[in-house]
Amino acid sequence: MKHLNKKSMLLLLLAFVMMFMAACGNGTAGNAGDKPAAGGAENKEAPKAGEPVKVVWWHSMSGELGKAVDKLVADFNASQKNVVVEAVFQGTYDESLNKMKASMDSKSGPALIQVYEIGSRFMIDSKAITPMQKFIDADKYDVSQLEENILNYYTVDGKLNSMPFNTSNPILYYNKDAFKAAGLDPEKPPVTYEEVAEAAKKLSKDGKAGASFAIYGWFMEQFFANQGAELLNNGNGRTSPATESLLGSDAGVNTMTWWKQMIDDKTMLNLGRKTDDTKKAFAAGQIAMTLDTTASLRGIVSAAEGKFQVGTAFLPKPKDAKDGGVIVGGASLYILNNRSEAEQKGAWEFIKFLTDPKQQAYWHVNTGYFPITKKAYDEQLVKDNLTKYPQFKTAVDQLHQTKANKATQGAVMGVFPEARQLTEGAIEEVLNGKKSPKEALDGAAKEISSKLAQYNKTVAK
Known part of the structure; x- marks a missing residue:
C-alpha cells in the first residue's frame, strides 16, 4: 500500500468505519433496486482551447426527481457554451459515496457529487473536497440571498463546505x-x-x-x-x-x-x-x-x-x-479537489445556475423540496403552487421560525x-x-x- 498517498489512505481507513451506511430514508435518494448508470468519463486533462469544459456530476435522484435533474442540466447546457454538465445517476446516496471513495486514487470520479446531509463530517474529513467557501470568496458571491437556516447545517468551522441542493424537514x-x-x-x-x-x-x-x-x-x-x-x-x-x-x-x-x-x-x-x-x-x-x-x-x-x-x-x-x-434533511453538492481547476470552476458555474430563483422555483414545484433561494418565492410558479398546495406554507413557516442554535444547526459525526x-x-x-x-x-x-x-x-x- 506504499503507493497510496495520504489522502487515499485516509479515504481507505474511513471506508472501514463507514461500511454499514444507511440510506437517507425519505424515499428520495434513489431506489436500491435501480440500476445505476455507468460511471462518468475520467476527463483527467484540461480541455483544449475552444472546447467547453466537461463537468461530470454524480447524483442519486431517480424517477421523477431524476427527470427534474435532467431538465436543469439541459437548461444549463443550453444557456452557455463554456461548460457542459453530464449528470450520471449512481444509485443510492450510499452507493454513490462508496463509488466516489473507490475512484479517488484513479481520479476516475466526478467533479461534482451529491451527498446526503449525514455524510457531511465524512466529506470534510476525507480531505477530498474544495470547500464551497473558496469559490464564494473568490467570486464575492452573495450568500445572503440564500436561506440562512438551510446554509446553517452545511456551515462547519465558519465556512460553507457544500451547496445545499435538495432540502426538506x-x-x-x-x-x-x-x-x-x-x-x-x-x-x-x-x-x-x-x-x-x-x-x-x-x-x-x-x-x-x-x-x-x-x-x-x-x-x-x-x-x-x-x-x-x-x-x-x-x-x-x-x-x-x-x-x-x-x-x-x-x-x-x-x-x-x-x-x-x-x-x-x-x-x-x-x-x-x-x-x-x-x-x-x-x-x-x-x-x-x-x-x-x-x-x-x-x-x-x-x-x-x-x-x-x-x-x-x-x-x-x-x-x-x-x-x-427543525434541522434540514436531504443532500448538498460537493466539488471534488482531484479534478482540474477548469472542471472545478465549471462545477461552480453550474451551482450558481442552480441557485438562480427561476431554477429553484422549477426544482421546488417539481420535487417538493424547499427553494434554497429566498427570491424563488416571488416566482409566479411558486405562488401558483402554494395556491394549489396551501399545506406547504406550514413547511416554509416552520423553517423560518426555527431558532438558530447548535441544536437546530444539526449534529455532525463521521x-x-x-x-x-x-x-x-x-x-x-x-x-x-x-x-x-x-x-x-x-x-x-x-x-x-x-x-x-x-x-x-x-x-x-
Whole structure:
C-alpha cells in the first residue's frame, strides 16, 4: 500500500468505519433496486482551447426527481457554451459515496457529487473536497440571498463546505375529516406532545388508530432539535469533533416515554421502520396523524384526494421545551479537489445556475423540496403552487421560525449512518417493550460513542 498517498489512505481507513451506511430514508435518494448508470468519463486533462469544459456530476435522484435533474442540466447546457454538465445517476446516496471513495486514487470520479446531509463530517474529513467557501470568496458571491437556516447545517468551522441542493424537514400530517368526526377543531392541530396524545385518544375509534410514526432515526434527531437539545457533545460535534452521544439524555427519554405510552394506550400503531408504510396507512384512513418529510407533501395530498382533506402542522414538542426548531434533511453538492481547476470552476458555474430563483422555483414545484433561494418565492410558479398546495406554507413557516442554535444547526459525526441504525434499534426495543426508554437509549448512546472513538482515532492518523 506504499503507493497510496495520504489522502487515499485516509479515504481507505474511513471506508472501514463507514461500511454499514444507511440510506437517507425519505424515499428520495434513489431506489436500491435501480440500476445505476455507468460511471462518468475520467476527463483527467484540461480541455483544449475552444472546447467547453466537461463537468461530470454524480447524483442519486431517480424517477421523477431524476427527470427534474435532467431538465436543469439541459437548461444549463443550453444557456452557455463554456461548460457542459453530464449528470450520471449512481444509485443510492450510499452507493454513490462508496463509488466516489473507490475512484479517488484513479481520479476516475466526478467533479461534482451529491451527498446526503449525514455524510457531511465524512466529506470534510476525507480531505477530498474544495470547500464551497473558496469559490464564494473568490467570486464575492452573495450568500445572503440564500436561506440562512438551510446554509446553517452545511456551515462547519465558519465556512460553507457544500451547496445545499435538495432540502426538506419533517412535519405532522393529519386527517382533517377525522378531526371533525372526533370533535376536534381541524384548524387547530396539536402543537405539543401532550396535545398529540390527547388528540390520538379521541381519534382512536372504529378500528382506526390516532397516529403512527415510522421508526426513523431522523425523527429522533428532529425531536431533539425541536427541544433545543443537542444530540452530541462538543456543541453537537461543531465546536470540536464529537466524542459522546447524548441520546440517553432527558430529551430522548421524554420523547420515547411519550411515544411508548401512546402505543400502550392503543392510540398509536407501530408499523415499523418504513415511512412508505405509514404513508399508505394514512392515505387509507387507517391512521389520522403521521410524521413525514415536507418533500412527500404533494404525494400525500394527492393520495388522499377525493377521500379526505390533509392538514399540516409543525413537528410537535413538549410543552416546556426550550427554543428550537427543525434541522434540514436531504443532500448538498460537493466539488471534488482531484479534478482540474477548469472542471472545478465549471462545477461552480453550474451551482450558481442552480441557485438562480427561476431554477429553484422549477426544482421546488417539481420535487417538493424547499427553494434554497429566498427570491424563488416571488416566482409566479411558486405562488401558483402554494395556491394549489396551501399545506406547504406550514413547511416554509416552520423553517423560518426555527431558532438558530447548535441544536437546530444539526449534529455532525463521521459515523452518522451507523448512529441512525442504532437509534432505530433502540426505538424498536422500547416500542416492543423489551427495554425501558432510558435503558435502550443509554445502550445505543454507548455504542455510538464507541464508534465515534474509533472514527476519531482513524481520522487522527
